[in-house]
Amino acid sequence: MSERAAPFYCPYCGDEDLRPGEEGPGAWECGACNRGFRLKFLGLLARGVERPDTGGDRI
Structure with a gap:
């Protein structure tokens, strides 16, 4: 993953107050909910992978 790739929202609380974590590449910290998480490509x-039919017309 590129060093410039960054999340826009915290996956836990949805806030935008994110900063790079100290735990290494891909680590992020949320200032709003005080959680740390890691992103990995x-x-x-x-x-050829197909998504299952959602059946939008079915009731």
Whole structure:
């Protein structure tokens, strides 16, 4: 993941008060809820992966 990639919102509280964490690459801290979390890029999805039909017209 690029060093410039950054989350826009905290995944726990949704606040935007984020800063890089001291725990290494991908670590972030939220100033609003006082939680730390890590982001990691897992890789690209394989071609041909299909999403299940949501059945939008069904009642």
